[in-house]
Amino acid sequence: xxxxxxxxxxxxxxxxxxxxxxxxxxxxxxxxxxxxxxxxxxxxxxxxxxxxxxxxxxxxxxxxxxxxxxxxxxxxxxxxxxxxxxxxxxxxxxxxxxxxxxxxxxxxxxxxxxxxxxxxxxxxxxxxxxxxxxxxxxxxxxxxxxxxxxxxxxxxxxxxxxxxxxxxxxxxxxxxxxxxxxxxxxxxxxxxxxxxxxxxxxxxxxxxxxxxxxxxxxxxxxxxxxxxxxxxxxxxxxxxxxxxxxxxxxxxxxxxxxxxxxxxxxxxxxx
Numbered sequence: 001x002x003x004x005x006x007x008x009x010x011x012x013x014x015x016x017x018x019x020x021x022x023x024x025x026x027x028x029x030x031x032x033x034x035x036x037x038x039x040x041x042x043x044x045x046x047x048x049x050x051x052x053x054x055x056x057x058x059x060x061x062x063x064x065x066x067x068x069x070x071x072x073x074x075x076x077x078x079x080x081x082x083x084x085x086x087x088x089x090x091x092x093x094x095x096x097x098x099x100x101x102x103x104x105x106x107x108x109x110x111x112x113x114x115x116x117x118x119x120x121x122x123x124x125x126x127x128x129x130x131x132x133x134x135x136x137x138x139x140x141x142x143x144x145x146x147x148x149x150x151x152x153x154x155x156x157x158x159x160x161x162x163x164x165x166x167x168x169x170x171x172x173x174x175x176x177x178x179x180x181x182x183x184x185x186x187x188x189x190x191x192x193x194x195x196x197x198x199x200x201x202x203x204x205x206x207x208x209x210x211x212x213x214x215x216x217x218x219x220x221x222x223x224x225x226x227x228x229x230x231x232x233x234x235x236x237x238x239x240x241x242x243x244x245x246x247x248x249x250x251x252x253x254x255x256x257x258x259x260x261x262x263x264x265x266x267x268x269x270x271x
Contacts, residue, residue: 009048014165016044017079018158024072033069038079045083049090060086063096068103073118074110076157078103080164088168123149128203206233210270 006014024037042064050056070078081102088094126148133141208222225232241254265271 010165013044013048013083014080014161017041017083018076018161020044021072021076021079021157021161022154024075032065032067034075035065035068038068038075039064041075041079042082042086045086049086053090056090059096060089063099066100066103068107070107070111071114071118073153073156073160074106074114077110077160077164078106080161080166081106081168082164084165084168118149118153122152124198128198131203200234200238201231204234204238206237207271208233 020041020043021037023040024034026040027036028034029036039061042060046057046060046064050060064082082099085094085099085102089096089099126145129148130141130145133144135141208225210221212219212221222233229235244254245251262271
């Protein structure tokens with residue numbers, strides 16, 4: 001696809017949308033989730049397209065106040081598409097219901113794919129590098145985490161916003177019919193699981209220092225566990241945390257619980 005040239009007006013709208021998109025979680029709620037953030041992102045486009053058409057503006061704003069939720073990066077791709085499609089609605093080439101349908105159809109697949117890429121992959125990589133450096137007192141760890149996980153998202157948000165605008169409504173037919181979305185989602189999920197496993201093996205440590213004395217013999221409890229399966233305590237802690245989270249336990253409560261358990265274990269010379 002040839003590189004598209006934007007008019008000064010389009011550039012201004014896209015830049016405003018890009019900046020507004022960083023407020024994706026503004027007034028996030030369980031009723032409409034990201035609807036308010038999406039409406040704020042679309043506001044520059046709606047104002048530019050509809051101008052003095054008050055009824056058109058009302059309909060567009062109401063349309064984007066519908067329930068919406070996806071990953072914060074994929075959010076921009078959908079917003080860019082909606083900018084393009086709103087122009088078609090204004091020109092009478094497309095109906096508002098089509099925009100609603102496309103937004104609804106893209107929410108799930110893009111959320112799954114980008115959650116895997118960023119939450120389960122880049123975040124784990126960035127955290128692994130950052131924690132390793134920070135544990136040595138190196139501030140570069142914090143900076144690298146921000147670049148790897150934060151800056152990469154912002155950069156991709158700009159790229160995907162323009163890509164969505166360029167592709168417009170034609171994206172749906174080409175991508176879904178080709179099956180590309182299913183393949184990309186599956187690959188991202190597999191990569192994400194691999195990174196989570198690697199993160200668990202390399203960064204989650206259970207420094208068990210418990211020795212049982214039986215007569216003249218001393219038994220190191222950690223050696224017993226390691227003989228069963230290397231790293232079994234690390235895996236066990238991760239699975240326990242996952243189970244508790246699925247049962248509705250709050251992460252902050254689990255963190256406090258781990259700290260208390262660690263302090264108590266250190267006091268009793270178990271850790």
